[in-house]
Amino acid sequence: MSLVFRRSYIKFRNSVQICGNTNCSNNNVLTIGNRSFSDDKLNNHDFTHTTILIENGYNVQELPIVIRKLKDIGEFENGRKLEPSHTNSDSLNYHLIQAEFKQCADLRDVFSLITKCSKITPNIALAAIERIYDLEMTTMPVVVDLKPDYISDAKGAILEKLLRVVIKTEDTNTILNILKTDSLLLQPYKHKFCDEVLNRVIDNKLTLDQICNFTRYLINNNVDPKYSETIDKMWVGFIEKEDQIDETNIEFLFKILPGLKTSKRTIIVLLEQKLSDFWYKIKVSSMQDILDIFLxxxxxxxxxxxxxxxxxxxxxxxxxxxxxxxxxxxxxxxxxxxxxxxxxxxxxxxxxxxxxxxxxxxxxxxxxxxxxxxxxxxxxxxxxxxxxxxxxxxxxxxxxxxxxxxxxxxxxxxxxxxxxxxxxxxxxxxxxxxxxxxxxxxxxxxxxxxxxxxxxxxxxxxxxxxxxxxxxxxxxxxxxxxxxxxxTKEYPGPLLPKDHWLKPIEQDKRVQSILEKINETFLSIVGESMKISNGVLLPNFCSDQTYLIDVMIHPIDFGNHFTDWKSKCMKNKLTAVLVFLPDHYCSDDKTLIGPQMMRVKHLQILGMKVVGLKYSQLSQLYTLHDKPGLKKYIKQSIENAIAC
The missing domain is CATH 1.25.40 (Serine Threonine Protein Phosphatase 5, Tetratricopeptide repeat)
Structure with a gap:
């Protein structure tokens, strides 16, 4: 894929980090033209929103993207500094930390427990936030020796500090867990967490599973305009992690497709390539899920x-x-x-x-x-x-x-x-x-x-x-x-009353069109002693395609209304030409389907010679301007007509 970036001159002066890694090829990057931005809508001024053109073969698509603005070129190599995660100890003891905070009877106990911690880790901060939320939701009376304003101010200050701790952690799963909580206390801060995760996607700091989880969260909450506009910016993360896509997780990427809009085609192309690489390894249940998404x-x-x-x-x-x-x-x-x-x-x-x-x-x-x-x-x-x-x-x-x-x-x-x-x-x-x-x-x-x-x-x-x-x-x-x-003579019919109001049967437009184009060829074959009539519906029968003749070849003096077509003296003097469309055949392209076989059989019973012409053959010869071949095909078919 080639990346074509559009930036204004002012933003072009700043160093721009395009990918999370530093292996982006300069050969795939081209700066052109001018583009409008939405910086005024961003709370985080370290990033800017723009669009790029993705070239894949002959297909070119414009996609949204987030780009980091760097103040120092050194940041390009060093990246942002995040607090190291403590997955080996802190994460494993999270339930113990949570249990400790659940023993706090009021906000003062929570504040007191926080001050006893030598270092506030992300999981300690998260457990404290959850307990503050639980206490907010209960009807427990506040402690009498603390004024409500003091509690509110202290809670707000501590909450801000706790949130800063969480947002700086390298443990992205902690942030994803916060986004998934239904806490009303955290609701006002979720957009900030959303921006933080998106920034990490741009910095290539998330695993493929984390990108999938975050994208699913955005899709499930796309009624929020903030989340809705973020969804189609996630494609960068998937492209960066394409080497992690395998038979165990490809179905999860397919499940994201229904929630995508402008970036859907780009992700589809990526998944098509991956599907062709390891299709034989995909499990049955995964393929069932993929087919569900196809539908x-x-x-x-x-x-x-x-x-x-x-x-x-x-x-x-x-x-x-x-x-x-x-x-x-x-x-x-x-x-x-x-x-x-x-x-x-x-x-x-x-x-x-x-x-x-x-x-x-x-x-x-x-x-x-x-x-x-x-x-x-x-x-x-x-x-x-x-x-x-x-x-x-x-x-x-x-x-x-x-x-x-x-x-x-x-x-x-x-x-x-x-x-x-x-x-x-x-x-x-x-x-x-x-x-x-x-x-x-x-x-x-x-x-x-x-x-x-x-x-x-x-x-x-x-x-x-x-x-x-x-x-x-x-x-x-x-x-x-x-x-x-x-x-059959054994049938004592007709038993049903005749429908005297013969309803017109419309000839297929494809048949009409090809017959108009080859009409002169037909006339040159039948000669001056015979006449051709198109779209003839036999009278005195039910209104059905079975009795519609595409082209009837008949004597000139036969009449316009075909009132004497049942006359015995006319046997084999009338030729019914039927143009068989591709859907008139079984998949072998040789055997006619039941309704068309009955059509041929009934016209033979009525004393007509029946000629079958393939629509596909007529169209091919006409398109190639092969008039001799077209004439030969029709003439041979008429000469080999099935007699009654």
Whole structure:
């Protein structure tokens, strides 16, 4: 990282300490321009606030920083003098010191005990302050031979002295403990302690744990403007202590991210670098916490997500069901997967198939497959077997999540009785399920070429239909009725009344755009004897994308309203061109998802030749201005059209 400092000419005349150590490279420092300051807001005139520019690769960011003003160049090497800490004796005896002060019955006893101390150490001062606070909070009457004004003056003077002792100590933990106390007595002094800790951060005198603790305190109390403006100045401390960041504490730095604003990106870059260094050492619980933060800050980084994928693949064998459920759910919410994640889940499912007990885990894995359209036969077969073996104990509310992915992903489980057993169980639990789940499940049957007649009969009963008021569900039932009427002669339909008000179906904007761009190419291919029409919705069917044809190639004298498209003499004379978007395919980019497979099948049943064009291929050829290649691709696709 390069540091670019902006200072006014007046401040530039003073020596400025930039880092706590003296190893800051001059090659990384550049003085430019002019910058406004907020010295008038500072109580400590030994420091000044300004901003710097951080350059990391092609990214440049302006960040706040605190800079020490030195009166003598010697201070740069010597630093500030602090009272040495007494961790070996005083800190260990703190509870004894505290117990001694708790025996003081009033302020006079506290003052007397302080005067007996040969040296007031920070912990003695802290114990005395705590006892003064306790006495202030009690209703114990004051000693009669001391006037209230005298007590107040003495208390104020002694308190000031005690606070000076504490603030000069090298034991920063003592100051951090004071900041965390709820003492009303100390509340007016907390800003001074805050400044002192910040100054020590700038002087590079804190450990990484202390910096984390202080930053968490600031974040937890960010309603105070003083603390709020200090938070984003802490990045300097983290950069200085980056060599102390390891697999045991990186999660604590990630937990700080939600409280950061301007410095968030800088800390993220640092953590990304560290994550790539020792990802394989990170414990499971730590990675769970890191993923929580990713979700909380809406984090997206393919570099870090790929590292998580590698970690997941490496640690899949040590994950129990609850942990796998947690991680796979978070990855799904983060909208990330890769080959490593998929293969790791596949290994887990194959090795643990007979041991899986949680239906919630099965649902989470199926949700993962649905979101990323992963048609992994091994994963889906294990889920299918679990469903069949445990169908009677799986709650009705989970059945849609267990069944629908099979049809949607165009997958038939190995179990031959799968669909029959599923339908029987659905009939048994019919009254416990809602219409939305039941209609989606029925549609998933049809996607795969299975026909749940018993289930549909229950759905289409007049008594049940009167309970449905949701238009989306009614549209889905219309689609089920139409699909069964087209696909099977055993279905005595259509059973539902036709919707005579055909609602328009909007063609995807991406498809519209690419068709407009390649319209001339289409015209040159079909010739003068044929005509093309874009965005044709077949009449006399339900309003659904299934019956929307992206491009119809038809004779010129066919008519504008397509009233005779069902005529037998028109069989194979109409060509339906469908432009398949990337999300119309499973993750293998070859297999169409269930709704698109049904779309192709229905158009074939209706006597049309069906041509499938890949949107990605069309876009690539058009972008490359490859007109010959574009024409060849479309022409070959039309010539190889699937006849009805």
């Amino acid at each position: 909380q800050v809406k984090y997206f980084s393919l570099q870090s997500f790929a590292i998580v994928g590698s970690w997941f693949s490496r640690n899949i064998h040590v994950l129990d069901e609850d942990t796998l459920l947690d991680i796979i759910t978070k990855l799904t919410r983060l909208n990330y997967t890769d080959d490593q994640v998929e293969k790791a889940v596949e290994r887990y499912m194959r090795h643990k198939e007979s041991k899986i007990k949680s239906h919630v885990l099965i649902v989470a894995i199926l949700n993962y497959c649905m979101q990323f359209k992963i048609r992994n036969e091994n994963i889906l077969n294990v889920c299918g077997n679990y469903l069949i073996n445990n169908i009677n104990i799986i709650p009705a509310s989970f059945l849609k999540s267990c069944i629908y992915p099979c049809g949607y992903l165009n997958f038939r489980p190995d179990c031959k009785e799968f669909w029959t057993l599923i339908e029987k169980n659905l009939i048994m639990k019919f009254d416990k399920m809602n219409a939305d789940d039941l209609s989606n499940i029925a549609l998933s049957f049809i996607y795969i070429g299975e026909y749940p007649f018993q289930l549909v009969n229950r759905l289409f009963s007049s008594e049940y239909l009167t309970k449905i008021s949701n238009q989306d569900i009614m549209n889905r039932l219309q689609l089920i009725d139409t699909a069964l009427s087209l696909e």
